[in-house]
Amino acid sequence: MMEMQSVLDLIGHTRLLNLRRVHAGPGRLVAKAEFVQPGGSVKDRAAKIVIESALWDGSLKPDQPVVEMTSGNMGSALAVVCAVYGHPLTVTMSEGNSPERIQILEQLGVRVERIPQVDGRPGQVTGSDIEAAIARAKEIAAEQGAFYVDQFNNPVCAEAHEHGTAPEIWEQVAGQLDAFVACVGTGATFLGASRFFKRQRSPTLCVAVEPEGAEVLAGKPVTKPQHKLQGTGYGRIPPLWEPKLIDAAIAIGDEEAEKYRELLAKREGLYVGYSAAANVAAAIKVLTSGKFTENATVATVLCDAGWKYS
Numbered sequence: 001m002m003e004m005q006s007v008l009d010l011i012g013h014t015r016l017l018n019l020r021r022v023h024a025g026p027g028r029l030v031a032k033a034e035f036v037q038p039g040g041s042v043k044d045r046a047a048k049i050v051i052e053s054a055l056w057d058g059s060l061k062p063d064q065p066v067v068e069m070t071s072g073n074m075g076s077a078l079a080v081v082c083a084v085y086g087h088p089l090t091v092t093m094s095e096g097n098s099p100e101r102i103q104i105l106e107q108l109g110v111r112v113e114r115i116p117q118v119d120g121r122p123g124q125v126t127g128s129d130i131e132a133a134i135a136r137a138k139e140i141a142a143e144q145g146a147f148y149v150d151q152f153n154n155p156v157c158a159e160a161h162e163h164g165t166a167p168e169i170w171e172q173v174a175g176q177l178d179a180f181v182a183c184v185g186t187g188a189t190f191l192g193a194s195r196f197f198k199r200q201r202s203p204t205l206c207v208a209v210e211p212e213g214a215e216v217l218a219g220k221p222v223t224k225p226q227h228k229l230q231g232t233g234y235g236r237i238p239p240l241w242e243p244k245l246i247d248a249a250i251a252i253g254d255e256e257a258e259k260y261r262e263l264l265a266k267r268e269g270l271y272v273g274y275s276a277a278a279n280v281a282a283a284i285k286v287l288t289s290g291k292f293t294e295n296a297t298v299a300t301v302l303c304d305a306g307w308k309y310s
């Protein structure tokens, strides 16, 4: 086996799991094991490409500090990448995110500023909570002369999925993919992957997952900004959203996400977070919608592991 030059070589190229123990049919449900990456989530892909492209184009100088707002996963992803390239990292995080996340970040050498919640409550982070954390991250970046990652407005994040996640899935299913299902935080995963799938000759239905009551992509008013799908569903359309890429949006409630978290753990041995469970719940709705044949394949993403959720 070839020697890896750093932990960064462990990012991407994740396995595709068949989830037949939670969905025996109709069709085949497959999911990318993103939780096995060094920072523990799908965000490792975006963090790596953002830092490397900023180093390449000179917007990030050697030793320059890096700052970002995070719900946890982008923070640990950036911590991994910044450790390897030697950049000090500060993150702002809403107090609504679980305390386990702060411990993980601090142990990775990150300076964490906790931002009081505006209208959410612990475990349930709203769009306004995120905005407060973003505002403070911008202030710190100006104070430190830091490189501000700005994941919601940084188009490079989606490229990680356009040139990584999606082509990997395509190869793993040998070009036979009926639908791709993904929840939306910044939208990088959904947008980048959908861009790739929409370029292929055989059509793939691209389905976004939203928390019940915060279904802005489906064009509905927000009736329940607080939900358990941390890292996603901020009740506003992400700034870089491309409406032409979405074929359908499916809403998943907290109880459904909880049910699938339990099923994934007990039947598949997969202890994942709420957004991963919501993705699986939505993918099953797609497979059982009657739109596809018995042989259909639907792919989704297991965004992170369940350890850091209280």
Ligand SMILES: Cc1ncc(COP(=O)(O)O)c(C=O)c1O
Residues within 6 Å of the ligand: 041, 043, 071, 073, 074, 183, 184, 185, 186, 187, 188, 189, 190, 230, 231, 232, 273, 275, 276, 303, 304
């Ligand atoms: C647990 C979790 N799931 C899903 C997402 C959504 O990913 P994206 O920002 O690519 O839309 C995130 C983003 O931070 C996340 O932390």
